[in-house]
Amino acid sequence: MNAASGDTIVSSRDRTLNLLIVGVGGQGVITLSGLVVHAAVRAGLDVKQSEIHGMAQRGGSVSSHVRIGRKVHSPVIDEGMADLVVALEKLEALRYLSFLSPGGLLIADDRAIPPLPVSCGAMEYPPDVLEQCRARTGRVEVYSGDALSQQTGSARMLNTCFAGILSRHLPFEESAWREAIAECFAARHVEANLRAFAIGRSAKPLE
Amino acid sequence: MKKILTGDEAVARGAWQFGVRFAAAYPGTPSTEILEALFEYSDVRAQWCINEKVAFDEALGASIGGARALVAMKHVGLNVAADSLMTASYTGVGGGLVVVSCDDPGMHSSQNEQDNRHYAAFAKIPLLEPTDSQECLECVGRALDWSERFDTPVLLRLTTRISHTRCVVETDGARQVPPPKPFVRQPEKYVMVPAYARVRHRLVEKRMVALAEFSETTDLNRSEPGEGDFGLIASGISYQYAKEAFPQAPIFKLGFSYPLPLKRLREFVEKVGRVYVIEELDPFIEERLLAAGIAVRGKSLLSLCGEYTPAVIRNAIHKDLGRRSPLAPDLLPLASSLPPRPPVLCPGCAHRGIFYALKQLNVNVMGDIGCYTLGALPPLLAMDSCVCMGASVGMGAGMDAVSERGRTVAVIGDSTFIHGGIPALIDMAWNRSASVLIILDNRASAMTGRQPTAASSPTGGPRGGTSIVPAKDPGQDAPATQQDSPPLDLVRLCRAAGVDDVTVVDPYQLDRVFEVLRRALASDRPSVIITNRPCGLLAIAERRPPSAIDTDLCQGCLECTQLACPALVVENEKGTIVQELCRGCTLCSQICNFGAITRTKTPMNDE
Numbered sequence: 001m002n003a004a005s006g007d008t009i010v011s012s013r014d015r016t017l018n019l020l021i022v023g024v025g026g027q028g029v030i031t032l033s034g035l036v037v038h039a040a041v042r043a044g045l046d047v048k049q050s051e052i053h054g055m056a057q058r059g060g061s062v063s064s065h066v067r068i069g070r071k072v073h074s075p076v077i078d079e080g081m082a083d084l085v086v087a088l089e090k091l092e093a094l095r096y097l098s099f100l101s102p103g104g105l106l107i108a109d110d111r112a113i114p115p116l117p118v119s120c121g122a123m124e125y126p127p128d129v130l131e132q133c134r135a136r137t138g139r140v141e142v143y144s145g146d147a148l149s150q151q152t153g154s155a156r157m158l159n160t161c162f163a164g165i166l167s168r169h170l171p172f173e174e175s176a177w178r179e180a181i182a183e184c185f186a187a188r189h190v191e192a193n194l195r196a197f198a199i200g201r202s203a204k205p206l207e
Numbered sequence: 208m209k210k211i212l213t214g215d216e217a218v219a220r221g222a223w224q225f226g227v228r229f230a231a232a233y234p235g236t237p238s239t240e241i242l243e244a245l246f247e248y249s250d251v252r253a254q255w256c257i258n259e260k261v262a263f264d265e266a267l268g269a270s271i272g273g274a275r276a277l278v279a280m281k282h283v284g285l286n287v288a289a290d291s292l293m294t295a296s297y298t299g300v301g302g303g304l305v306v307v308s309c310d311d312p313g314m315h316s317s318q319n320e321q322d323n324r325h326y327a328a329f330a331k332i333p334l335l336e337p338t339d340s341q342e343c344l345e346c347v348g349r350a351l352d353w354s355e356r357f358d359t360p361v362l363l364r365l366t367t368r369i370s371h372t373r374c375v376v377e378t379d380g381a382r383q384v385p386p387p388k389p390f391v392r393q394p395e396k397y398v399m400v401p402a403y404a405r406v407r408h409r410l411v412e413k414r415m416v417a418l419a420e421f422s423e424t425t426d427l428n429r430s431e432p433g434e435g436d437f438g439l440i441a442s443g444i445s446y447q448y449a450k451e452a453f454p455q456a457p458i459f460k461l462g463f464s465y466p467l468p469l470k471r472l473r474e475f476v477e478k479v480g481r482v483y484v485i486e487e488l489d490p491f492i493e494e495r496l497l498a499a500g501i502a503v504r505g506k507s508l509l510s511l512c513g514e515y516t517p518a519v520i521r522n523a524i525h526k527d528l529g530r531r532s533p534l535a536p537d538l539l540p541l542a543s544s545l546p547p548r549p550p551v552l553c554p555g556c557a558h559r560g561i562f563y564a565l566k567q568l569n570v571n572v573m574g575d576i577g578c579y580t581l582g583a584l585p586p587l588l589a590m591d592s593c594v595c596m597g598a599s600v601g602m603g604a605g606m607d608a609v610s611e612r613g614r615t616v617a618v619i620g621d622s623t624f625i626h627g628g629i630p631a632l633i634d635m636a637w638n639r640s641a642s643v644l645i646i647l648d649n650r651a652s653a654m655t656g657r658q659p660t661a662a663s664s665p666t667g668g669p670r671g672g673t674s675i676v677p678a679k680d681p682g683q684d685a686p687a688t689q690q691d692s693p694p695l696d697l698v699r700l701c702r703a704a705g706v707d708d709v710t711v712v713d714p715y716q717l718d719r720v721f722e723v724l725r726r727a728l729a730s731d732r733p734s735v736i737i738t739n740r741p742c743g744l745l746a747i748a749e750r751r752p753p754s755a756i757d758t759d760l761c762q763g764c765l766e767c768t769q770l771a772c773p774a775l776v777v778e779n780e781k782g783t784i785v786q787e788l789c790r791g792c793t794l795c796s797q798i799c800n801f802g803a804i805t806r807t808k809t810p811m812n813d814e
Contacts, residue, residue: 024548037211037373047211048339050372052315058550058581059773074451075372075444078518080536091545098539115548119776120586120768123546136539 016069018077022096023088024113025059028159033064035163038180040068043172050075089113090129109145141205157196164200212376214369217340219244221347222277226384229269231262234655235281236316237370238309246669255667258626259284263291270304273388275351279307282323296330297407298397299358303351309365312487313514322488327362327465331411334362334465336443340374368444419466427462430475438479445485451517469499476501487515552581554774555790557714557740562589564720570616575599577620578654586769597627604635607642613728616643622652622660636705636733643727644735649742650675661695677747678739701735708734717797751791752807756782760803767795
């Protein structure tokens with residue numbers, strides 16, 4: 001590992017790694033999950049990824065379970081068992097925080113996307129979402145999705161930026177990720193996504 | 208070659224590999240991707256059908272015609288196809304016939320969580336339950352072979368966590384198509400009049416005996432050795448959860464789970480002693496074991512409702528054994544009362560205005576299955592029932608029959624109407640109901656991924672989804688022979704069904720929507736209202752400039768937020784429109800009491 005933090009969550013292949021990716025329908029949770037799955041296979045590991053389609057797509061809360069190891073059985077992660085939770089929206093970070101294991105790492109975008117009860121004025125978006133996350137777990141990295149989007153030139157590639165951020169914590173060679181990107185995107189989008197991945201891989205968390 | 212496939216995609220791959228020549232389906236979560244993946248294999252004839260029964264019948268016809276065939280549906284779809292299934296069990300097959308049922312424990316996208324394993328027992332046909340994508344691929348081949356060998360349809364049952372889980376799959380097998388078996392006239396096999404059916408029923412019972420013996424020998428049923436003071440019996444996704452929860456325990460894996468291999472299960476239980484049956488939903492396996500005098504435990508400690516997880520199984524068994532679960536982590540304390548994030552109708556959705564109007568009119572709304580079921584949620588709150596595909600039309604007529612006139616409306620989508628609403632419409636007209644039926648024609652099965660309908664696309668085949676056409680101008684009758692026109696004309700269909708009062712309305716013109724609705728409610732004859740705007744996610748949807756709120760004119764009444772539009776948010780106690788989300792439907796400006804909302808001049812960005 002030569003990346004910025006070098007803080008690999010699982011360096012041994014003996015234990016199954018549990019990764020939960022959450023966000024809002026349409027944000028690219030599933031595409032990001034696909035990158036992780038392809039990179040894991042490139043790295044010679046077994047992997048299962050499970051998500052919920054259908055009603056959840058209509059702007060609802062979306063969660064994708066990714067489990068990586070020598071031999072993976074269950075496609076779902078139990079509460080309290082995720083080594084990593086990646087949240088592309090901060091309210092969703094707090095919603096799924098109970099899945100994080102004690103000592104696990106939360107990676108969150110600081111963006112707020114108001115859910116309907118908030119946008120129609122019936123409820124308040126909690127003003128202190130990230131503080132609430134930090135109060136519950138010591139290991140939190142927050143990134144500015146807006147800043148990353150500005151660097152890549154498009155909010156659409158934010159999920160690939162987060163693949164770059166995530167790559168610092170997963171035991172795959174960079175080449176596995178690059179191959180995954182080439183596999184998951186149409187040829188004309190590969191170059192831009194490789195750039196977005198590199199931007200994420202060197203991104204610094206907010207203080 | 209290793210590929211990453213969902214269970215659904217693996218079923219499609221298996222169908223291709225093991226020589227399926229004909230595949231049919233109606234879209235329904237979590238089964239939809241099976242047929243979508245099959246469209247990638249040009250040597251399989253795959254097509255969307257108008258409902259699951261038609262899909263089943265076409266697959267059965269193809270099978271009797273000598274081809275290997277597959278039909279796929281979600282669990283409740285098999286209710287629609289059940290009439291055919293029950294007697295197809297008697298006729299048996301020509302080429303192998305696989306019936307794929309994708310159940311939805313936990314009801315992630317369904318109206319119930321019925322356990323379709325019962326259909327195997329009900330119809331007296333074999334049941335296969337793969338536990339991951341690799342097994343999905345292989346089970347299709349087994350099912351086809353055994354369908355031909357035992358002359359029976361075979362039920363292949365997946366659940367959401369099998370259908371929608373991506374796994375690594377070996378896909379080395381080339382396509383093998385067995386030699387065609389030309390159709391041979393056998394009325395005593397395929398014509399189920401009583402005299403012939405009585406004979407066939409005896410054969411079905413003989414087949415059951417043979418299948419029960421076969422179940423004892425197949426390697427899909429196997430005992431995996433282990434250690435410890437208890438054992439497990441499981442099938443489907445529950446097997447994976449059980450392995451995760453207790454990797455060391457002896458486990459009997461059931462891949463061919465009906466009829467059960469009772470002899471081998473009895474041996475397993477006698478050898479292991481204390482045995483738990485792990486199965487989501489109903490005690491399908493457990494009850495059969497108990498009836499055979501095989502002592503097992505299951506539903507006394509595990510729920511009949513919803514999905515399991517490894518922890519659910521681990522905790523239940525440890526509790527039953529009087530032990531503390533060793534892996535139970537100290538959970539991070541839950542955040543208190545977060546705002547929920549329910550699914551919502553998209554910005555610019557053509558359904559929104561109809562539900563706003565129905566709520567204002569305070570009528571009773573019999574609803575149906577689709578995106579528009581979201582009209583039941585707050586703040587729209589404009590749907591009073593949702594039962595199953597097509598039920599709205601008959602329920603509207605029934606409620607109207609016993610209610611004050613002009614109080615009942617049924618709401619149904621175009622695809623749902625074609626699927627199951629047409630017979631009820633004929634009945635509504637025949638029995639002179641004064642009910643009002645609204646067909647929300649958005650040109651697609653939007654909820655499942657915008658598949659084409661018979662009224663929106665010239666074909667249900669591979670390119671159907673890309674050849675969806677807009678609703679035609681209601682004033683002009685296009686010639687029926689036009690090559691690119693869909694076969695079904697909803698207006699003429701409703702008229703032919705016996706409804707004279709059929710009105711097409713632009714759902715973005717709220718005044719007109721109210722006018723048409725009021726007129727239909729006042730009428731004492733049946734009436735149909737059809738909306739004509741496509742799903743905003745379709746390529747044919749119009750792009751319009753977004754609207755904006757003048758904060759000086761806005762008085763903060765927030766009536767606009769009652770439209771439940773994600774593009775409309777409250778800021779500083781006034782409404783504001785998120786420009787990137789707004790699709791310019793202008794409903795909000797039409798209901799604004801202060802003229803504060805206008806369309807901007809900004810041209811829309813192309814998607």
